[in-house]
Amino acid sequence: MKRSPRETGHIQGRDEAMVASEQEVLAMDAREERSVRGRGRLTAILEARLRREYLPVLVTLALFVVLFGTGSAIYPAFGSGQVIIDLFIDNGFLLVAAIGMTFVLLTGGIDLSVGAVIALSAMLSASLVEHVGLATIPIVLAVGATLGFLMGYVIHHFEIQPFIATLAGMFLARGLCFVISIDQISIKHPLFAEWPHIPIQLPGDMFVKPTVFVALAVLGLAFWTLHYTRFGRGIYAIGGNEQSALLMGLPVARTKIGAYVVSGTCSALAGMLFATYTLSGTGVHAVGMELDAIAAVVIGGTLLTGGSGYVLGTLLGVLLLGSIQTLIRFEGTLSSWWIKIVTGALLFVFIVLQRAISSKRSPDG
Amino acid sequence: MTAITKHRLFWPAAILAVMLLANLIFTPTFFRIELKNGHLYGSLIDILLYGAPLILIALGMTMVIATGGIDLSVGATVAISGALACSIIADQPDQEAVGGVLTAVALALGLSLVLGLWNGLLVARVGIQPIIATLILMVAGRGVAQLITDGQIITINSAPYELIGGDYLFGFPFAVLIAVVVFTGTAVLTRRTALGLLLEAVGGNAEASRLVGIRARRLLVLAYVFSAFCAGIAGLMISSNIRAADGNNAGLWIELDAILAVVIGGTSLMGGRFSLAGTVLGALIIQTLSTTIYTTGVPPQVTLVFKAVVVTAVCLIQSPAFRAKAFRRRRPSAPAPAEAEVPA
Numbered sequence: 001m002k003r004s005p006r007e008t009g010h011i012q013g014r015d016e017a018m019v020a021s022e023q024e025v026l027a028m029d030a031r032e033e034r035s036v037r038g039r040g041r042l043t044a045i046l047e048a049r050l051r052r053e054y055l056p057v058l059v060t061l062a063l064f065v066v067l068f069g070t071g072s073a074i075y076p077a078f079g080s081g082q083v084i085i086d087l088f089i090d091n092g093f094l095l096v097a098a099i100g101m102t103f104v105l106l107t108g109g110i111d112l113s114v115g116a117v118i119a120l121s122a123m124l125s126a127s128l129v130e131h132v133g134l135a136t137i138p139i140v141l142a143v144g145a146t147l148g149f150l151m152g153y154v155i156h157h158f159e160i161q162p163f164i165a166t167l168a169g170m171f172l173a174r175g176l177c178f179v180i181s182i183d184q185i186s187i188k189h190p191l192f193a194e195w196p197h198i199p200i201q202l203p204g205d206m207f208v209k210p211t212v213f214v215a216l217a218v219l220g221l222a223f224w225t226l227h228y229t230r231f232g233r234g235i236y237a238i239g240g241n242e243q244s245a246l247l248m249g250l251p252v253a254r255t256k257i258g259a260y261v262v263s264g265t266c267s268a269l270a271g272m273l274f275a276t277y278t279l280s281g282t283g284v285h286a287v288g289m290e291l292d293a294i295a296a297v298v299i300g301g302t303l304l305t306g307g308s309g310y311v312l313g314t315l316l317g318v319l320l321l322g323s324i325q326t327l328i329r330f331e332g333t334l335s336s337w338w339i340k341i342v343t344g345a346l347l348f349v350f351i352v353l354q355r356a357i358s359s360k361r362s363p364d365g
Numbered sequence: 366m367t368a369i370t371k372h373r374l375f376w377p378a379a380i381l382a383v384m385l386l387a388n389l390i391f392t393p394t395f396f397r398i399e400l401k402n403g404h405l406y407g408s409l410i411d412i413l414l415y416g417a418p419l420i421l422i423a424l425g426m427t428m429v430i431a432t433g434g435i436d437l438s439v440g441a442t443v444a445i446s447g448a449l450a451c452s453i454i455a456d457q458p459d460q461e462a463v464g465g466v467l468t469a470v471a472l473a474l475g476l477s478l479v480l481g482l483w484n485g486l487l488v489a490r491v492g493i494q495p496i497i498a499t500l501i502l503m504v505a506g507r508g509v510a511q512l513i514t515d516g517q518i519i520t521i522n523s524a525p526y527e528l529i530g531g532d533y534l535f536g537f538p539f540a541v542l543i544a545v546v547v548f549t550g551t552a553v554l555t556r557r558t559a560l561g562l563l564l565e566a567v568g569g570n571a572e573a574s575r576l577v578g579i580r581a582r583r584l585l586v587l588a589y590v591f592s593a594f595c596a597g598i599a600g601l602m603i604s605s606n607i608r609a610a611d612g613n614n615a616g617l618w619i620e621l622d623a624i625l626a627v628v629i630g631g632t633s634l635m636g637g638r639f640s641l642a643g644t645v646l647g648a649l650i651i652q653t654l655s656t657t658i659y660t661t662g663v664p665p666q667v668t669l670v671f672k673a674v675v676v677t678a679v680c681l682i683q684s685p686a687f688r689a690k691a692f693r694r695r696r697p698s699a700p701a702p703a704e705a706e707v708p709a
Contacts, residue, residue: 110496112621158687160680161634163435163496167621168676175669182664283666291504304497337511337612344505351497 056301057313064320071327082206091322092215093273098293099222100266102314103259105297108239108306109162111263115289116173117144121271123177126185126281141268148264152257177283184282196276211273222311239306295343296321299350373631376682377646384653391661404533416652417540418599420645423626424551425595427644428588430627433568433636434495441506442480442596443616446473447604448513451521460523474597481593485586510612520609530605540602552641568636622651629679
């Protein structure tokens with residue numbers, strides 16, 4: 001794409017800011033280095049990082065604890081371990097979708113197709129499982145990954161804004177649902193209707209379902225990928241500054257498209273979890289779930305501008321949103337629209353908080 | 366030839382023309398406009414009538430995008446404005462009273478202005494990225510709309526209110542007249558005064574424009590207020606057309622359609638320049654697509670697949686990177702984007 005002088009100037013400005021912040025980082029590293037010799041690595045890291053990087057995550061954690069404490073104080077039944085496990089059972093699909101979204105948001109992109117891909121996977125699962133059985137799982141995952149790949153390819157190679165490209169993906173996936181069937185398809189196959197619902201007893205009269213382990217496995221895998229692999233470091237680097245990442249020789253194309261493939265695959269898996277949860281497939285499933293996923297990721301402390309955030313924060317974001325829903329359900333008199341209003345209010349608080357933190361780092365955000 | 370194809374309105378206009386002509390295959394009478402009972406009827410009038418809310422919202426969106434921002438909250442504003450107007454009218458003893466309807470309209474538009482001010486202040490004063498700042502209202506707004514309607518769908522029966530979105534004045538649908546007035550007003554204000562240039566300057570580089578003495582923050586707030594105002598009018602039109610306010614579904618995803626219309630019209634999401642005529646063409650393309658699909662008898666839900674194909678095609682045709690790769694040695698001609706999308 002040809003850039004006008006104005007745009008180039010803007011990018012140069014950003015690069016200069018980047019250089020400045022890199023120097024800052026170097027200085028910080030040097031400080032860290034000195035204090036490491038003095039007091040041991042752990043305390044040094046805690047001191048250097050705790051103040052800014054972890055603050056949004058810690059605020060989310062604190063809010064979650066406060067909310068849960070309040071709930072337990074009002075309703076004796078609220079404060080049980082089973083309620084926490086139920087949060088995972090009821091929000092497993094949202095957690096998986098939000099994890100995929102975290103990858104995309106970390107690169108500085110956005111994926112609006114999540115809800116539609118969830119609906120499409122639920123629909124595919126419902127229509128395929130009677131015919132192909134276990135093979136449904138790889139097929140659905142492949143469809144999700146392919147959709148993600150196509151969107152990523154168009155975004156990177158044809159320089160279409162992520163917003164527009166994933167919007168087209170959303171229309172396509174939603175439309176394909178209705179091409180499969182306009183009516184709802186119910187699911188009776190044991191792969192969705194029985195096996196995921198086998199209660200597994202835990203000590204203390206609690207139980208979990210196998211779907212929880214799927215969600216936790218995805219979380220673990222995502223954590224490992226983001227923090228311990230080249231691909232993960234590349235994601236953070238692109239989100240920090242794509243130009244710099246390119247100049248450093250990082251495989252920008254592969255990493256960026258990879259982020260959308262991860263998101264597509266996660267959405268497909270989330271769709272299957274959603275299918276086990278609702279035992280049906282219809283084109284109107286999960287409308288607007290991409291907003292819930294984005295909200296969970298932002299509340300979990302990931303910057304929408306990319307380059308900063310933690311997938312464990314996303315877990316906290318999902319748990320916080322889930323416990324608000326549970327609390328409103330316990331309350332009984334409050335109507336469901338309060339969930340939206342409270343979610344919006346929380347978003348506001350966290351975005352302003354992030355703004356306050358990041359404004360110390362760079363003046364123009 | 367190249368001079369024409371290089372004009373930035375060429376592709377949107379060509380696409381719209383092709384789509385309109387394609388309709389002739391399914392409906393030979395597509396271009397016929399009749400005068401019945403002093404009202405104009407015809408498929409083209411329908412496209413204008415049902416496209417009017419989208420055109421309005423897209424015009425507001427164009428101003429916001431020109432400043433380098435984006436407004437995701439217009440769908441929620443549509444729902445809130447319709448909900449407030451309908452709930453006020455429904456509470457009145459005489460729903461036909463003009464005074465009551467005017468009060469309802471004024472209050473709904475006033476609330477829309479407040480919502481726009483909220484967005485604008487978040488972006489300009491607090492300094493939050495526009496996509497995030499307006500996401501807050503997008504998430505919370507539908508909740509607010511449902512709060513106003515108490516979760517119900519409020520139906521009303523008020524002739525003066527129905528004029529806004531469903532009735533005719535001087536033979537033309539009133540909604541189309543509103544859209545024409547807003548378009549003309551915006552075009553005159555932005556292109557006959559320096560306002561448009563200043564908005565583009567802010568979109569190009571807000572900090573630089575502030576340094577040369579433009580009140581960048583005030584202009585940013587103004588853009589969001591205008592966008593919300595347009596969305597407010599569109600909300601009145603939509604609720605008036607169906608004679609009901611539905612907090613959940615009114616204007617659902619219209620922000621996405623509006624952004625698409627702006628992008629199809631050739632306004633870059635990067636900000637710094639805008640084309641009002643392009644936006645109107647873009648909105649008409651989207652509305653023509655929906656109308657075409659309805660008349661061909663395809664199930665309406667499947668519309669989305671066609672929309673995805675058209676959106677991808679239009680965006681790819683307009684992407685310089687794609688054109689460079691796809692037509693390196695060929696003359697630009699109508700491409701097959703669905704295949705071109707698959708990587709080599």
